[in-house]
Structures are given as structure tokens and as C-alpha cells.
Amino acid sequence: MPSTEPSGNNEARPTPSVPEPTSASVPRFSRAERMIHRTTAILMTVCILTAAVLYNGSIAVPVGHRHLIELIHVYCGFALPVPMLLGIGSFAYRADLRRLGRFTPADRRWLRSRTRRDGTITVGKFNAGQKLNASLVSGSILVLLGTGVLMYFVLLAPLSWRSGATFVHDWFALALGLLVVGHVIFALKDPEARRGMRTGSVSRSWARTEHEGWLHDLENAATESAAEVPEK
Amino acid sequence: MAAGIYYPCNRVNTWPADDALARPDRGRYPGGPAWVVGSCQESCDEQAGLDECPGLAELNGRDRSGVGKPGDAPPNPEGAPVGRRLILGLLGLGALGTLTGQRVQNALAPVVGAVADHDPTGLLSLIPLGDTFRYYSVTGSVRQETADNYRLNVSGLVDHPATYSIADLKSLPQTSLIQDFQCVTGWHVPAVHWAGVRLSVLLEKAAPAKQARAVLFTSFDGTYTESLTLAEARHPDVIVALEMLGAPVTHDHGGPVRMYAGSMYGYKSTKWLSGIELAETETPGYWETRGYAIDGTIRE
Secondary structure, three states: OOOOOOOOOOOOOOOOOOOOOOOEEEOOOHHHHHHHHHHHHHHHHHHHHHHHHHOOOOHHHHOOOHHHHHEEEHHHHOOHHHHHHHOOHHHHHHHHHHHOOOOHHEEEEEEEEOHHOOOOOOOOOOOHHHHHHHHHHHHHHHHHHHHHHHHHHOOOOHHHHHHHHHHHHHHHHHHHHHHHHHHHHHHHHHHHHHHHHOEEEEEEEHHHHHHHHHHHHHHHHHHHHHHHHHHO | OOOOOEEEOOOOOOOOOOOOOOOOOOOOOOOOOOOOOOOOOOOOOOOOOOOHHHHHHHHHHOOOOOOOEEEEEEEEOOOOOOHHHHHHHHHHHHHHHHHHHHHHHHHHHHHHHHHHHHOOOHHHHOOOOOOOOOOOOOOOOOOOOOOOOOOEEEOOEEEOEEEEOHHHOOOOOOEEEEEEEEOOOOOOEEEEEEEEEEEEHHHHHHEEOOOOEEEEEOOOOOOOOOEEEEEHHHHEEEEEEEEEOOOOOOOOOOOEEEEEOEEHHHHHOOOOOEEEEEEOOOOOOOOOOOOOOOOOEOOO
């Protein structure tokens, strides 16, 4: 989940699997993308829960077992980027990474707009908020990984770096926690977005409301692939 | 903002960034204009000369119009790589923070800490200000020991084994010091007030045998162990602490009696101290069998 809300892909590539423009739902995320999201979400949740124990004294005291909690936290942290790295092997995932990383002028206007959701600014597969979230979450995960390594392997760096790493780790963890909370709140407010990540498909009407530019491209691709067949 | 001239075209670039998927040259708005040259002289955003300018939006009735240079593919149909910049920026911030975080925190903590002390909501305590203790316990729960039933055993290679109650310890010469608590992972609490009996005093009374070279510590949590060389144990800043932070050591901090080995990492300061045993050699303690150095001296 370098993710935002839904991160993932669709079958925008003109293939026979693209549904006819009339069908009720459109594919949004591939199986690989959904697996990446699911495993990342699980690892992230375990990291957050164990972090709460390690950091917060009023939880740490009753729970105890410091070493065990620490091991779980550290290894889930090491594993956190792995699903995303494996995702590089997925065409759909790479395509969505590219979408998430690129900001157009429309994205900037979307971010500045107070009426960003009224449909005036056409949104592609991901809106600018999702793109922003994806980048901030990915960057934060990498920073937490790096500082975590310095803190865990205490012989790697001098004490002042370890102190700095602890400082950075604490603040980035807080920031990432807020990003995750925001992500979950947005997801809770939008059942169709959740369905997209759970099943891989979303309704055409939802796509039209929330990601019109993306739907348009999907439809174009479908039309063209259909039109191409006779020529071959 | 590069001033540029943009041209709407029918080669709509399948916003946003459909790159590999969508074959930009195929995307086409119904009824979209053919290449129209020079209809928009507005300057559009950014070097990449992306997807739109206001005039185009009107032209297409929507604002995702495609633009491009004549005779060329659209300059960059995907938009600027802001995501990559954000990630690199965060990595830079993380690296900078790692190198300077200690100083930043030292400057920040007194200011924010003063505010946090008067924060009625208590929310500020959730913010990682640093300079606070994190509570380490390596077992599930640790039984409570009161001043009445607490006992500290001194044994091993000594001429005079002994058992001390809290009252016994209090009757010995007391010492106090103000010194940092430094965790090996990086967090630390500056200027903590410690008070108790110097370990050297107890060792003196126990009269170590000639072959004794190390002091082993046990905890009534039933699991934790530590050790110091006899020479380290005799340092004046190694104390059997009865007070910490200006009050009797609380249970969560390892009370009623814990070790404080100043100038050593925190894992050398055994909490819930129950036994002191003289031995010929050091035995790797709890964290030392899990990777930390048996010499816990803070260096550099």
C-alpha cells in the first residue's frame, strides 16, 4: 500500500476482459494489487499496535514481554515494504504507481479547490489527495525502515545518530499514523471504494462520479479494442 | 511557469497518465477537434507543459483537454513526478533529522515540555517530545514488592553474605546524583535525580573473595539478569537506587529497589533488583544474549 485509498490498477489495457461500456461494474484493481494492499494493511496494523505498546508506558507496563513485542514490531517493519517491492513484478501495479506519482496541473487545482468533489475538476484513476497520500506513506515507510535499522542494530551508528534516529522514528511514526487514520476514515465513508479494493471492481456510476477521467479512458480503450478486431 | 503556446489536439492524452496502458495516440474524445494550432496562448503550468490551459477547458467543455506541441507527442502527458520528489524529500528530511535530531530535540524539549506540563487535555503527552522514560519489562507482569516484604540478597564469592531489607539499606550511607539515563537504542532522559546506596558500600561490607571479578544481578521479575565487572561495580556512580526522579522508585520504574549504573546504557541498570552475586566472570545478561554488548559503557 504505497497507498492512498485504493491503490491499484484496472484493466485499462485494451483486452477482451474489458467489459462492454454498458456493464454495471468496471475493473479497478487487479488481484496482485489487492493482495499487496491486504498484506501491507496487516503488516501496518501489527506495526502500529506493537508500536503503541513499545512507546506508551501505560500499555507497556501491563503487556510487558518487551523483547517479544520488539521482535514482532521489527520484523513486521522489515517486511512492510516487501509486498510493494514484489508488486514491481505486476504490470497493473507498476502502471498505478506511475499514476500515483505524477501530478498534473489539474491535481494542483484539485488540492487548492474548496469544491474539489463537485465534479468540475475531472479526476483520473486517483485523485490528488490519494496521490499525495501514496507518496507521503511510501516515503514515511522508507524513513521508518532506515531509522528503525539504526535503532535495532545498535552497532551500526554512533550514539548521536541513534538518538537522532529515535527522534525521527517517533515523529514519522506519529505522522504516518495520522495518514493511516485519514486513509481509513476516507475508506469508511465510501463503501464503493472499499468494494473496489475488496473485490477488484467498482460500479460504473461510482467511477463516473469519483474518477470520471479514468472511466472515460477505460471506455475509450474498450471501444477501440472492439473496433480494432475487424481490422485484424 | 513556462510561458508556452499549447495546442489542443485530438490526440488526447488519456489523462491522467495512462502511459503504457492506454496508448495515448488512440485516446480520443468524441468530437474532439483535430489539431488546432495556436488556439491557446495562455501560459500553462510547469515545464512539462501539461494537460491543460483554461482556454482548452472551455473548448472541450471539460478541463482535461489534451495538449501537445505540433508534430510531436504531447510533451509529458503524465504530469510532473511530484511523488518521487516527495519521497526523496522525506528521505532527505529523515537523514537530516537523524544527524541533527539530538540537537533539535534538546532545543525543543524544554519549550514544548513546559507547555505540556500545563496542558489540561493531556494530548500533548502523546506527542513524541523525547526526554521521557519508556517502560521496559521483559516478562508478562512483575509482582509488586512492598517496603515490608522486599529483600535484597548479596551472595556468591563473598566472606559475608547478607540479606537487606529496605530499612537496612536506608540505614547505610546514602548518596545522590543527577545523571542522564541513556538507552542504547537512542532515547535518553537528561538529568534524572537518583538516590540510594553506592554498590561499592555493599561490596565492601560483603568482602569479596580474591577470585571474584564480576558482579551478577538478578531481578524478582524472574527473568532479567545483568552483570558488571567488579571494577565497574565499584564506580561511584553505580548505585542501588531507592529513589528516582525525587521519589521512591515506583514499581514501573523497577521499584522498590533497582540498579542505576551511570555512564552505562540503560540495560545495565537492572530493574526490580533482588540479588547481587559475586562471581569469577561476567555472565551475558538478558539483552546481551540478544545482541547487546556485555560492555555497556557509553562511548563518544
